[in-house]
Amino acid sequence: MSSTELEQIRVRITELDSQLLELLAERQQLTNQVAETKIKNSIPVRDQKREEQLLIRLIKQGKKHNLDAQYVTQLFHVILEDSVLNQQAMLAARANPETSLSVNRVAFLGNKGTYSYLAAQKYFSRRAGELLEIGCQSFSEIIKKVENDEADYAVLPIENTSSGSINEVYDQLQLTHLSVVGELTHPIQHTLLVHKNTDISKIKTLYAHPQVFAQCSHFLAELGNVEVIPCESSSAAMIKVAEQDSDTIAAIGSESGGNLYGLHGIKSNLANQKENHSRFFVVAKQAVNVPLQVPAKTTLVMSTVQKAGALVDALMVLRDNNINMTKLESRPITGNPWEEMFYIDVEGNVQDGPMQNALETLTAMARTFKVLGCYPIEEINPTKVAAVSALAD
Numbered sequence: 169m170s171s172t173e174l175e176q177i178r179v180r181i182t183e184l185d186s187q188l189l190e191l192l193a194e195r196q197q198l199t200n201q202v203a204e205t206k207i208k209n210s211i212p213v214r215d216q217k218r219e220e221q222l223l224i225r226l227i228k229q230g231k232k233h234n235l236d237a238q239y240v241t242q243l244f245h246v247i248l249e250d251s252v253l254n255q256q257a258m259l260a261a262r263a264n265p266e267t268s269l270s271v272n273r274v275a276f277l278g279n280k281g282t283y284s285y286l287a288a289q290k291y292f293s294r295r296a297g298e299l300l301e302i303g304c305q306s307f308s309e310i311i312k313k314v315e316n317d318e319a320d321y322a323v324l325p326i327e328n329t330s331s332g333s334i335n336e337v338y339d340q341l342q343l344t345h346l347s348v349v350g351e352l353t354h355p356i357q358h359t360l361l362v363h364k365n366t367d368i369s370k371i372k373t374l375y376a377h378p379q380v381f382a383q384c385s386h387f388l389a390e391l392g393n394v395e396v397i398p399c400e401s402s403s404a405a406m407i408k409v410a411e412q413d414s415d416t417i418a419a420i421g422s423e424s425g426g427n428l429y430g431l432h433g434i435k436s437n438l439a440n441q442k443e444n445h446s447r448f449f450v451v452a453k454q455a456v457n458v459p460l461q462v463p464a465k466t467t468l469v470m471s472t473v474q475k476a477g478a479l480v481d482a483l484m485v486l487r488d489n490n491i492n493m494t495k496l497e498s499r500p501i502t503g504n505p506w507e508e509m510f511y512i513d514v515e516g517n518v519q520d521g522p523m524q525n526a527l528e529t530l531t532a533m534a535r536t537f538k539v540l541g542c543y544p545i546e547e548i549n550p551t552k553v554a555a556v557s558a559l560a561d
């Protein structure tokens with residue numbers, strides 16, 4: 169193929185890509201109109217039947233064009249997720265006009281480039297107003313910023329699929345009056361980041377956050393004799409490497425974060441678990457009102473009376489009200505040895521009838537009880553690929 173032939177084909181591809189973008193923008197406009205209709209007529213945002221039918225039709229249609237079912241499904245999962253999240257954000261903004269700020273001051277751990285920074289960018293990209301990033305050195309500093317009105321929101325990592333719950337954050341939430349107003353999950357893609365081109369075998373010193381070391385323990389064991397230096401954040405680790413002109417040091421963090429400091433990745437996928445995601449809470453001074461049309465979660469925190477089966481009794485209240493629990497975490501109570509605080513995430517809105525029943529009963533039976541927050545579910549999980557492909561056959 170001559171180079172002019174190649175260029176001509178590329179010109180056509182470029183044209184098609186632009187048309188794809190224009191069509192996606194037009195689709196987004198239409199789904200925003202759908203959201204307006206749903207607001208007017210109190211219709212739920214999510215319609216999984218419609219999503220399933222749409223996917224089945226597209227998979228069948230794709231097959232006629234020789235497009236793989238997996239490919240079509242993945243593509244439309246991204247489109248559907250974006251559509252649902254945008255609609256949810258529209259409804260939430262409409263229900264909480266006081267939260268529409270021209271500037272959102274957001275406190276998070278570390279500096280530009282940390283996973284918390286990337287999560288904050290992702291969360292606020294769907295919301296009105298500019299993002300003003302406030303990097304902090306510790307979780308307690310992040311929370312104080314919001315308590316002292318120096319920030320409007322804090323983004324706090326709460327759990328990770330490979331290293332589990334982040335106890336320090338749970339312990340901070342025990343002590344604050346802030347409310348959880350949102351959640352999001354963000355993929356964590358640990359990459360070995362270097363300043364100078366080098367080879368893994370030359371690396372003698374490695375900088376990262378202790379959570380990151382925990383999540384990459386298998387890779388560290390394979391590396392052998394390397395000095396591991398814990399840093400207060402991934403961005404602190406990146407800065408250490410960027411400041412030194414050495415080919416024997418590296419940091420672990422996200423590749424896009426590392427690029428902000430002039431680092432590049434030489435090995436990716438370092439986490440023990442290949443599916444590595446972190447869940448974050450977004451917290452603020454004021455609780456938000458989640459419209460009943462938006463799928464919601466509620467986080468509760470309680471301590472039970474010292475009696476056999478007290479926790480089981482509390483969980484039975486959820487079962488009796490048909491409330492699905494998605495997470496249960498226990499933490500020691502500061503200053504009260506051997507007593508536990510329970511953090512419970514459930515699906516449902518604090519304004520629902522069954523949830524109100526459950527909250528009333530739990531308040532009466534627990535020693536201490538508090539709703540940490542009610543917020544829209546950000547994990548969309550469109551219909552599973554395999555199920556849809558089977559239906560489309």
Ligand SMILES: C=C(O[C@@H]1C=C(C(=O)O)C=C[C@H]1O)C(=O)O
Pocket residue numbers: 199202213214215216218219222247248251252255
């Ligand atoms: C746009 C809608 O809202 C949601 C998003 C959909 C989409 O983007 O196609 C489909 C179903 C709903 O879960 C709709 O209800 O039509």
